Amino acid sequence: MSSPRSGNPSLAQRIARVLPALTPSHRQIADWVLAHPLHAATMPIDELAATVGVSVATANRFARALEFEGYAQFRAALVLGFETTLAPVEKLRSKLERSATVGEVCAGVLADIQQNIAATRQALDAQACERAVEAILRARRVYVVGFGASSWLAGLLQRGLDAYHENVHALPTVEGASFAAKVLARAQAADLLVAIAFPRYLADTVRLARLAHERGMTVLALTDRVTSPLAPLADVSLYADVDSHYFAASEASALPLIEALCSAVAHRAKGSVHAATQLAESVLPWLHDGERGNTRAGTQRAAPPARGQRTATRRATPRTISRTSK
Structure with a gap:
């Protein structure tokens, strides 16, 4: 089956045409x-x-009744309409056809992630990075959206930016895209939307990016390539190579780009050291004892004596002073 966009009949059209003759x-x-x-x-x-x-x-x-040379051509025509969706399935099928130990699989995946990060670094656009950081720091509010696997990435980006911008909001919630749409309906042109989408691109993220673009908001896209559906809607895009042989995309390969962006914001933001200090102080009471052992030890050394000891100390003090005065 050739693509209907090329003017050739779809599978349904082929079947309808030969249906009376089918057994x-x-x-x-x-x-x-x-x-x-x-x-x-x-x-x-x-x-x-x-x-x-x-x-x-x-x-x-x-397959031949549908005017294909054989089943291989029939299946190839089916795949043609689902290239992006089926790509992970075909890659997984290819991998499973080769024998490998668990250790070899783990080592191979780590090597793939390393290659992805190297490719992302090599293709990094320095000017796009500058524009992305400027857009974040000058925005009145920063909204972060991503669904599916990208919802976790959105949460990590929100967490990383929160210390350096007082209004950063992650839009993925249990309400789904409808909540994000309601929030963006109240957004202003001075606000920024960071849209995150990697294969397979979810339509909700693209729709919300389009909504923000139409409302005049700045849109920053974190995606994988210039042919991503987010790219034409974004004022600035940062790309991560996320190729995976086992999944639609490697989130582990996208995460370094997010950490790099948050680090660049921390480097450029005013008062970042003060913000980092405040954050450290705020989490101190929640850290495991081993992480704050010196603080606890200092507190114990400075702790007041027990009740009986306090009484004895108070009684001893005047006598000591009296003897000294004599």
Whole structure:
């Protein structure tokens, strides 16, 4: 199946055109494929045949009935409409076809993350970084949005910026995108939206970025490439290489970009040392004893004596003074 955008018929159109000539078994396959196109696109021919309950030969004849050369071309046409969605599935399938120990998998993933970080650093746009930091520091309010796996990244960004900007708000909540939309409806042009989206890009994040853009807000995008749906909506974009063989994107590869941005804000912000000191003091009572052992030891050394000791001390003091005065 070629893409409908190229003027070629879609899968549904192909099936509709040949439907009267299809055998009962072929119709059975057609019904299942139309109901589960994404699932069918991931299946080799033997798996599809077993799932539908037909022979492999019947599945091959079904593909030829739709005017494909064979099942491989039929499946390739299905995949064509879901390139971004199916990319992680195909990469995972390829990985699983090669034997590897658990240790080799762990080492390989860490190596992939290291390569992603190196690629992100190499492609880093210094001017874009400057503009991003300036946009954060001059904004009246900073709103951070990201859904799915990016909701965790949004929370970490909010946490990292909070000490250096008095109005930073993470929009992902249990209410979902509707809450974020209500908040942005009250936002002003002096506010900033930081939108985070990596493959697979969630539509809610893109819609909210478009809403902020239309309201005249500055939009900062943290995403993976210039073809990301966030890029055309953003005033400035920072990109992270997040390739993964096992997942849609590597959040571990996106996190260094967020930490780097927060560090740059801390470096540029006025009073950052004072802010860091205040933060350290505020969390001190909540730290584990081992993390504040010197403070506790000092407090214990300076602690007042027990009740009986206080009485004895008070009684002894005048006598000592009296003897001294004599």
